[in-house]
Amino acid sequence: MTRPGLQVSPLAALTRRNLLGALAGIGAAVTAAPRLSVAADPPNRGEFVIRNAHVLTMDAGLGDLDRGDIHVRNGTIVAVGPNLSAPNAEIIDAETMIALPGLVDTHNHIWNSTCRNLVREGPEKGYFATVMALGKEYTPEDSYRGIRLGCAEMINSGVTTVHNWAHNVRTPEHARAELRALADCHIRSRFSYGHYHGGPSPDQPVDLTDITSLQKNWLAFSNEGLLTLGFAARVFGRSGLPSVHPMTLEAAHRDWDNVRILGLPITAHISGDVAFLQNEGMLGPDLQVTGTRGMNGNDFEIIKNSGTHVSVAPHSDMRYSYTLPKVVELLQFGVKVSIGADTAPVAGSNDIFEAMRRTMDTEFVRLKNPMIVSARQVLEMATINGAWDMGVADKVGSLVPGKRADLILIRTTDLNMAPLGDPVTAVVRSAQPYNVDTVVIDGRILKRDGRLTALNAEEIVAQASESLAGLRRRANWK
Numbered sequence: 001m002t003r004p005g006l007q008v009s010p011l012a013a014l015t016r017r018n019l020l021g022a023l024a025g026i027g028a029a030v031t032a033a034p035r036l037s038v039a040a041d042p043p044n045r046g047e048f049v050i051r052n053a054h055v056l057t058m059d060a061g062l063g064d065l066d067r068g069d070i071h072v073r074n075g076t077i078v079a080v081g082p083n084l085s086a087p088n089a090e091i092i093d094a095e096t097m098i099a100l101p102g103l104v105d106t107h108n109h110i111w112n113s114t115c116r117n118l119v120r121e122g123p124e125k126g127y128f129a130t131v132m133a134l135g136k137e138y139t140p141e142d143s144y145r146g147i148r149l150g151c152a153e154m155i156n157s158g159v160t161t162v163h164n165w166a167h168n169v170r171t172p173e174h175a176r177a178e179l180r181a182l183a184d185c186h187i188r189s190r191f192s193y194g195h196y197h198g199g200p201s202p203d204q205p206v207d208l209t210d211i212t213s214l215q216k217n218w219l220a221f222s223n224e225g226l227l228t229l230g231f232a233a234r235v236f237g238r239s240g241l242p243s244v245h246p247m248t249l250e251a252a253h254r255d256w257d258n259v260r261i262l263g264l265p266i267t268a269h270i271s272g273d274v275a276f277l278q279n280e281g282m283l284g285p286d287l288q289v290t291g292t293r294g295m296n297g298n299d300f301e302i303i304k305n306s307g308t309h310v311s312v313a314p315h316s317d318m319r320y321s322y323t324l325p326k327v328v329e330l331l332q333f334g335v336k337v338s339i340g341a342d343t344a345p346v347a348g349s350n351d352i353f354e355a356m357r358r359t360m361d362t363e364f365v366r367l368k369n370p371m372i373v374s375a376r377q378v379l380e381m382a383t384i385n386g387a388w389d390m391g392v393a394d395k396v397g398s399l400v401p402g403k404r405a406d407l408i409l410i411r412t413t414d415l416n417m418a419p420l421g422d423p424v425t426a427v428v429r430s431a432q433p434y435n436v437d438t439v440v441i442d443g444r445i446l447k448r449d450g451r452l453t454a455l456n457a458e459e460i461v462a463q464a465s466e467s468l469a470g471l472r473r474r475a476n477w478k
C-alpha cells in the first residue's frame, strides 16, 4: 500500500518542495516552521454486510426496505435485500439505523474552510474582503490544510462526494496541494481548476497549460478514479455578481471554447444570464451553473432543454444576494437540481443536512406553500441528483448492486432523532452530523461508531489553526 503523503506520490513531492520554497520566501516572518502534513494509510476495502437497517436505496426500482442488508465486497455493492447470505463478511449491526447513499455537495470552495467565522458584519469584514485578503497569502501548505479541514468535516458529516470549486489556485503547486489533500482524505471529488481572485485581467483568457498537463497525467492524480477534473470559470462582468474576478465576453468564449476542446466539464456562477448564455451557445450538458435567483419565465425550460446542470446554494443566496434559490420550477421541468454548501465562511459549516433544510424551507417561504417540495425530493437532490450532477451516477448516488459503496448510517436512537417516524423525513428534518454513525467511501469505512477511522481530527484542527494564525499575521487581518 502506498503512502501518498510520503515520497511516492508526485502530489506529495511537488507540494513538499514548494512548501520549502514558500517557507524560505517568508523568511523572518515565520517563527516556527509548520510540521509537514503526512497522511496515514487508508483503511482496507474489505468485505462487510450491514444488517437490518432501514434502507433508503434512492433507487426507484429497489425503493425503501424496512429491514434490509447491504453486502459490500472490495468496494462494490454486491447485494441489497433482506436476510442476505454473506458468510465471510464482517457484520455491521444497523438495526437502529437508517442506511442511505452518501451525501453529495456539488458546489464548495473548500479551501476557505480555514476562514470560517471570520466573515462578520460590514463591508470591510464581509466575505469577499476576507477571503481575498487571506487568500492571497495562501501557500500550498495552507491550501492543503484548508482542504483537509473541510473534507474531514464533510466525511464526519456524511458527505462522500464533493465538488471542489477551487478558485484560489495561485500556482500549479497550489493545485497539487489541493489534489493531495483530497486524495489523503479518501473522498470522492471533482477538482474544478479555477483561478484566484485578481487573476488574469478581464480581457485575457486564462492559461490552460497546467490544467492540460494535469489532464494528460491524470492517472497519477485521480486516486484510483475517486478524483475527476473540471474547469471553474471566472464570473462574467455583466452578471451582476460582485466583480471579484470578472471577464469580458470575448475572454469567456476563448476560455470555454478551449476547455471544451479538452473535453472537461465547466462550472460557473451566474445570475439571471440563462437566455444570454443560450444565445451565446454556452449552455450544455457539460456545464454546471450556480445561481438560480435570476431565473424567470422561459429560463427553466431553456435549462432543461440544454441539459445544463444546476446546483443551489441556499446559504449564500440569502446572505449575499438577499434572495431565495428557485428549485421547484426546475424540478417541475425534470432538472436534477443538486445542493452545495458553497463556502464555510458564509454557511458556517459544510453541513449538507442543514443545506437540505434551508433548501426546503426557503421554497416554503418563497412560494408560500408548505406542500410545494417534499423531503424525498430534497434528499434526492443531496444524493442521486448530486451524483448525476457530478457525472458519477453510474457509480454512486444510490444503493444498487454493482455500484461502488458510498453509503452512510444514521443513528435513530439519539435524542434529536428518536422516536423514528418517517425515515426520509427524519434524515431531512432532524438529522445532524452528530447522528452519522458510519461513513463508507468506495468501500473504505472512514467513520465507524461515530469516530473517524483514517483522519486525525485533532491534528487536522491544530494544523488548520496554525495555518490561519499565519494567514492572519501575514495579511495583518484582525
Ligand SMILES: [Zn+2]
Binding pocket: 107, 109, 165, 269, 290, 342
Ligand atoms: Zn460559489
